[in-house]
Amino acid sequence: MIEETHIEALRVLLGEKGLLTEPADMAAYETGARYDKGRAAFVARPASTGEVSAVVAYCVKNGIALVPQSGNTGLVSGSTPDGSGRQGVLSLDRLTTPFQLNRVNRTLTAGAGLRLSDVNGRLEDAGLFFPIDLGADPRLGGMIATNTGGSRFLRYGDVRRNTLGLKVVLADEAGTVLDLGRGLRKDNTGVDWKQLFIGTSGAFGIVTECVLNLEPLPRQVATALLVPASPDRVPELLVAMEDALGSYLSAFEGMSRNAVAAAFSHVPSLRNPFQGGVVPDFVILTEISRTSPPREGEQPLDAVLEEVLGGIWEREETPLADAFVGPPAEMWALRHALSEGVKHSGRLIAFDLSFRRGDIMRFLDHMKAEMPQHFENVTICDFGHIGDGGVHFNLVVPADDPRLSDGAFEARLREWVFMVAVEEFGGSYSAEHAIGRKNQVFYDRYTPEAVRRLAAGLKAITSPGPLGSVTF
Amino acid sequence: MIEETHIEALRVLLGEKGLLTEPADMAAYETGARYDKGRAAFVARPASTGEVSAVVAYCVKNGIALVPQSGNTGLVSGSTPDGSGRQGVLSLDRLTTPFQLNRVNRTLTAGAGLRLSDVNGRLEDAGLFFPIDLGADPRLGGMIATNTGGSRFLRYGDVRRNTLGLKVVLADEAGTVLDLGRGLRKDNTGVDWKQLFIGTSGAFGIVTECVLNLEPLPRQVATALLVPASPDRVPELLVAMEDALGSYLSAFEGMSRNAVAAAFSHVPSLRNPFQGGVVPDFVILTEISRTSPPREGEQPLDAVLEEVLGGIWEREETPLADAFVGPPAEMWALRHALSEGVKHSGRLIAFDLSFRRGDIMRFLDHMKAEMPQHFENVTICDFGHIGDGGVHFNLVVPADDPRLSDGAFEARLREWVFMVAVEEFGGSYSAEHAIGRKNQVFYDRYTPEAVRRLAAGLKAITSPGPLGSVTF
Incomplete structure (x- = not known):
């Protein structure tokens, strides 16, 4: 797909180790972490800034498109080549100094x-x-x-x-x-x-x-699982925790019942800490930490957290239904198992949304109510970062669902979720995954005309050559 | 200096309150907080984003230059008009909603x-x-x-x-x-x-x-003045404090003897807390704070700070010569008096530099040694933010010094200081005052050609009209 003279020229610039052209060698660079398999014209692996510059200059002069690839762990098809076989991958994997x-x-x-x-x-x-x-x-x-x-x-x-x-x-x-x-x-x-x-x-x-x-590095950590009196009391709970703990607070993560249940069934070794094993509708994992080492006479962090939660618990109309302080390793193990658990419970259609903090629970509540009217048999397995407004809004459909056979169903679903998240709730369609080929259509749709024009102008004055997977 | 038809058109857009043209009304907008007195063609005071847009569009179409002005407290001639009388000031002072x-x-x-x-x-x-x-x-x-x-x-x-x-x-x-x-x-x-x-x-x-x-808001605060064993031990002291206190640490400010002495003579009500009233070569004001309210059983912050300082004090070859915890209001009063004190001790030539944190004391030491060889009778009265690398590098010359009669002396001094700071120590010539007309020459000199080209390109695609006091 690309002239042999170009391959030879790039090999001169990069040496044998620096250029891959064999299909077997390129396969890992062509395949995304979760989605997509593309085809690369070559994989360039420069080992210095100078080599990156030389490769890029050569490719720009010769109209060869490059897709930069880092760890290739992204979820939006941002670092893999498309299917044309005409894009080269520029991997950062040898840029390990200084x-x-x-x-x-x-x-x-x-x-x-x-x-x-x-x-x-x-x-x-x-x-x-x-x-x-x-x-x-x-x-x-x-x-x-x-x-x-x-x-x-x-x-x-x-x-x-x-x-x-x-x-x-x-x-x-x-x-x-x-x-x-x-x-x-x-x-x-x-x-x-x-x-x-x-x-x-x-x-x-x-x-x-x-x-x-x-x-x-934090030297003291304490964690607790909090069960809100109801999901709509979560914002109140966040404010109460921030008021009491200020910058001690280092995490305030939300986990839906469906996501937690999926984690328990995928990782049976996880301890189920809930009364009678019944997972509540919504759970918060909160963490407080100190970067200072423990000091004599200082209250241990576990006790600080207990006391603060006790204070919230004793309020009239407390936003807490239950709370228990427990070992950070165990609690984070549950949190970190959510992603794999959800992935194994069917075909996952994932969204990385964000909202103003007060809007998250309203959005989730809205989607729970509306989903069955728009799409049948789609399970919402959300979790995310309530403290910063991020929501990993995961939808799961049975793996053998016939609607998955063509892309139309997923496309309609994505359209609808983004429409509600962005247009109705003023949220972001990409909290921390950036754009990639997967979100290009939403960039085109939701970026105001004036801003798109600026971005195109900026592209022209910085990197006019064909670079990356997104068209700005 | 500007056609009356333009003034009339702007008055229609902004109303009577929104446009000043009388010299007496404009004087405050033409005068900088410390430097410069310019001449404005008019002062526009739009009261909404819509009015700003209308004024700016009118001025761009008619080639009228605008200098935006906010609180006008800056120190780099960034918000006042030049002396031509052809620039209009666009004041933000009525944009007080939402x-x-x-x-x-x-x-x-x-x-x-x-x-x-x-x-x-x-x-x-x-x-x-x-x-x-x-x-x-x-x-x-x-x-x-x-x-x-x-x-x-x-x-x-x-x-x-x-x-x-x-x-x-x-x-x-x-x-x-x-x-x-x-x-x-x-x-x-x-x-x-x-x-x-x-x-x-x-x-x-x-x-x-x-x-x-x-x-x-912080609910508990404790402060201390620290005297380093010698100025070159300050970086070690900063690391020791961060290691022990982590994110409790909310300030680590450096104050030179000359700056402290100037504050004491300008504000006689300040208590001199140093032994025998002898101000050390260099002093650190450090602050720790908690956003959480005091809690029963918790060590008071003063005691935490005492204990940490005690631990550093007991080290072999301690970087501390002296340290005393004291009332935050009193200690900050000293810190906040430095600026006025220095201003009143002669003619002030001020620099707002920054460095990598480990380079600050080396730079100060270098300047102390080199100054007398380059410029006689110039006193260094530095203070600043050791914790983030910022240095208010203040030079004071006697107010009646004949060298001040033309601008050449100050210009040579500025040239030399910036040369050493930027070229020899890899520092910044503007830590937090930005550029303004005053630093334009240093922007032109120290910005790499490729970056200047990008900035000019960016200016052309965003705001091609004449706006602001800096030429990018």
């Missing part, structure tokens, strides 16, 4: 191809971590391209908040390298260009290196 | 013309605040245009981190209104356009409304 810790600055200068688990493993001895808590194990470049947030957003924010610098290669004929930010926390000397490359799916440039803010 | 608190979302939708003190005063009953702590009392639009940070950056970050949405008017022929972000905390659906208008001095568009993140 790894420079600046202890006093609390920053790490890191290659964009490093995995999150690797980064945090290597930082542990310094008592620091990159505070994005995810189920998946992406590489840094992809985390930047999606601006992911995760389960402890409430305390630490998203990738954007924790990125102090980027090195980026633009898709222009020169393969221009931009060096944006050197680890300063305060620097207001013009446009903060690095923001442009965060959350934009790699369409405006390829991140090869980053400077990350690090945080002190 | 003021919509969303308690569950912890957000405020606010007019860009509201003052910080007003916002926080009105939020107090809800137990929330917009967590940017400044000496000045700017309006929100200007805080966004400079991306200011202040004294509690270490805990709460800058304006960028706390801005969840903006309404912006572009300087194009339509006066296009962009509505960017509605208060969602997670929303990754393309370019995060609001970032472009944060920290860019109003050159890309005029912010008329914003959605701000609010934080729970």
Whole structure:
């Protein structure tokens, strides 16, 4: 699908290890984590910013489209090639240097191809971590391209908040390298260009290196499962917890009965902590943590949490129906099993939505009531991050449902959910997965004309070459 | 300087209260907080986003330059007109609506013309605040245009981190209104356009409304003054405090002897807490705080701070020479008196620099040694935010110094300081004051060619009309 002279030229630029063209070698790069199988013209694996620049410049000059790929753990078809066989994959997986810790600055200068688990493993001895808590194990470049947030957003924010610098290669004929930010926390000397490359799916440039803010590792953690008096009391409970605990609070995660039940049936070793094993309609996993080590005379965190919950419990018309403090490992194990549990309970049609915090439960309630009138036999297995407004709105249909045989059913379902979430509830159709080919149609629909025009203009002045899976 | 027909047309758009043309009425809008006196062709005071749009569209169509002005508290000549008399000032001071608190979302939708003190005063009953702590009392639009940070950056970050949405008017022929972000905390659906208008001095568009993140008010605070064993031990002390206190730590401010001495002589009512009244070379004001209310059985914060400092004190080769916990109001009064004290000790030539945290003390040490060899009789009265790398690097020369009679001396001094800060120490020439006319020459010099080209391109596609005091 691509001329052999181009392959040869790229091989000269990248060396043998740096270019894959055999179908067997390329398969993993062509296949998404959950959706899609595309076909790559080649897989380029540059090992330095200079090599990225050389490959990009060559491809732009010769009209060859590139899709940047990081850990390939995304869920929106953002990092895999389409089926044409004409797109090359540019993988970040060999960009694993530098790894420079600046202890006093609390920053790490890191290659964009490093995995999150690797980064945090290597930082542990310094008592620091990159505070994005995810189920998946992406590489840094992809985390930047999606601006992911995760389960402890409430305390630490998203990738954007924790990125102090980027090195980026633009898709222009020169393969221009931009060096944006050197680890300063305060620097207001013009446009903060690095923001442009965060959350934009790699369409405006390829991140090869980053400077990350690090945080002190938590040294004390306590968790509780909370059962709200009814789902609509959840916002009140969140406010009560924030009022009492302030910045101690590091997670406030919502879990629907269906999601919890799916986790229990998929992972039988999980302990069911609910009275008589009956899972409530909706459960909150909350966490408080301290980065300071335990100190003599200080109340243990478990006791702090008990006391705060006791105070809420004793209120007239308390928003709590039940609450129990328990071991963080066990409680997080339940939370982390939800995703797999839901995936195994049928065919999963997943949405990564977000709302203003007060609107989440109203949206969920609305969908529960409306779903049967619009689509029969679709189970809502939502869970998510009430503290930051994110909802993993998962729909499950029986795996053998005949409606799945063509794409029309899923397309109608997606249309409807996005319409309600965006148009009726003012939410986002992509909280932390970014756009990708999967959400292109919704970008086109829900982005105001003036903003789309600006984005197209910006694309033309930064990376006019064919780059990425999204058309801005 | 501007045709009467234009004035009449603007008066029709804005009404009598909305347009000032009398010199006496315009004087305050023509004069900067510390520097500069310009001449305005008129002062437009629109009272709604619609009026801003109409004025901007009219001015762009007729080639009339506008300088947006917010609280006019900036220090880089960013919000006042030049001396030509051909620029109109567009003041935000009547954009004081809306003021919509969303308690569950912890957000405020606010007019860009509201003052910080007003916002926080009105939020107090809800137990929330917009967590940017400044000496000045700017309006929100200007805080966004400079991306200011202040004294509690270490805990709460800058304006960028706390801005969840903006309404912006572009300087194009339509006066296009962009509505960017509605208060969602997670929303990754393309370019995060609001970032472009944060920290860019109003050159890309005029912010008329914003959605701000609010934080729970601290309910317990403790402060201490720390005397390092020597100034070069300050980074070690910062790391020790962060290791022990984690996210309790809400300020770590540096104060030089000269700045402290200036404060004492300008404000005689300040208590001098140092042994024998002898001010040490360098002092740190540190603060820890809890947003949670005091709880029975919990160690008071003063005691926590005492204990942590005791632990650092007992180390072999401790980085501390002295430390004393004391009343927050008194200690902050000293900190807040520095700026006025320094201003009154001679002619002030001020710099708002930032560095990687480990480089600050090296820079200060270097300047102390080098200054006398480059410039005689210039006193360094620095203070700043060690915790986030910001340094208010203040130079004072005697008010009657004959070198001040022309601008050449100050210009040479500024050149030299910026050269050392930026080129030798990798710092920023504007930590949180943004660019303005005053820093234009340094923007032109220190911004890489590729980045300047991008900024010019961006200006052309967003606000091609003459807007603001900075040329991008």
